[in-house]
Amino acid sequence: MRRTALVQITVALMLSLAAGVLIFRWMEARTAQAPALDGPQGQVMVAVAAQALPRGERLGAEHLRLVPFLAQSVPQGAFHDAAALAGRMTATDIGPGEPVTEARLLGAETAAGGVSTLIAPGMRAVAVKGNMVMGLSGFVRPGNRVDVLVTVDIQREGRDVPFTKTVLENIKVLATGADLEVSGGDGELAPVDIYTLELSPAESEKLAFAATKGTLNFALRNPDEGTGLTTPGVQASDILDSLRAPARASAAAPRPRPAAEVELITGSSRQVLRFANAQVN
Structure with missing residues (x-):
């Protein structure tokens, strides 16, 4: 019995030693495979x-x-x-x-x-001329977002009527700059502000048409504000109706008609009938 127990203990010790050697070699191999660190x-x-x-x-x-x-x-x-x-x-x-x-x-x-490196894929850069009013006295800077308003003459009842409408919203300003053009008959050069906007192809067409046929204005907006702006536009009558006092009553309220009395005689009996707000012909 003692001999059997001794054999079992010896085998267990040998297995433990073998397991330890295997684990040591595995850890050594992992360390050798790790990349060397420089510096x-x-x-x-x-x-x-x-x-x-x-x-x-x-x-x-x-x-x-x-x-x-x-x-x-x-x-x-x-x-x-x-x-x-x-x-x-x-x-x-x-x-x-x-x-x-x-x-x-x-x-x-x-x-x-x-600017060409700033244009997002599928977008276009379109430049328009402006002035200090259009550029909010220099507050419109590259990276800002603006809405574009246009004032044009439209045909209504056979005559030209000025009309202002927001046609583009949340447009990114890619660049701002200044160019020089001849102003007046004396040939002097005057500064002209140039604004380059990032637009889709369809928006580019709208802006080109608006810049050719009307007068542009920018409305600087908060960059965190969402899209979905819809406005009916305004004309001269809409502006003149602003802050108008409420109309007065055209006539006094009609006065109630007086009641009518009818005396009804039946044989020896008499009875007075009263009709409120009635009209007697």
């Missing part, structure tokens, strides 16, 4: 945005900085040298401190920048 404490330098970078920004040294990342947390397509990003264009907005990766840049062959 102090396993860190590598990654290029990130030094400031908020809008879509279409041409990168320069002032836009980037290098920060340490753990080697295993470096995003795919990251850059380790800021000089390699010089002249590249951003394809999306990049926040401060976010890594600049290949997926967030335009192709390296893209040399031209400007």
Whole structure:
């Protein structure tokens, strides 16, 4: 009996020792497969945005900085040298401190920048002339959202009637600038404000027609406000009816007619009948 117990204990010890060796070798193999970490404490330098970078920004040294990342947390397509990003264009907005990766840049062959890189797929950029009133004295800036109003003459009862209507809503302003054109008969140059808007093809047609046939105005709006604006438009009579006093009563209320009395005599009996508000012919 003692001998059997000794054999069982010996076998158990050998199995435990074998299991320990196998676990040790497995852990050793896993450690060997782990990637080696570079730099102090396993860190590598990654290029990130030094400031908020809008879509279409041409990168320069002032836009980037290098920060340490753990080697295993470096995003795919990251850059380790800021000089390699010089002249590249951003394809999306990049926040401060976010890594600049290949997926967030335009192709390296893209040399031209400007407004064309800001246009969303399927949209168009259309420019219209304006003035300080139309641009709200400079408050309309790139990135703002505006509604577009147009005032045109429409035919009503055989005559031209001025009519104002909101024709486009929640339109993004891509760029603002100034051009010079000849003003007056003396040949002097006068500044003309130019506003470039991002529109769908159908909206582009509306804006081109409105700018050609009427007078445009912008209404600056809150960017968080939703769409779905509907207005009937206004003409001169609608404006003149504004804040009008209520009309007075045209005539006094009719006075009630007096009651009529009829005396009814039947034989030796007499009876007086009264009819309220009755008319006796």
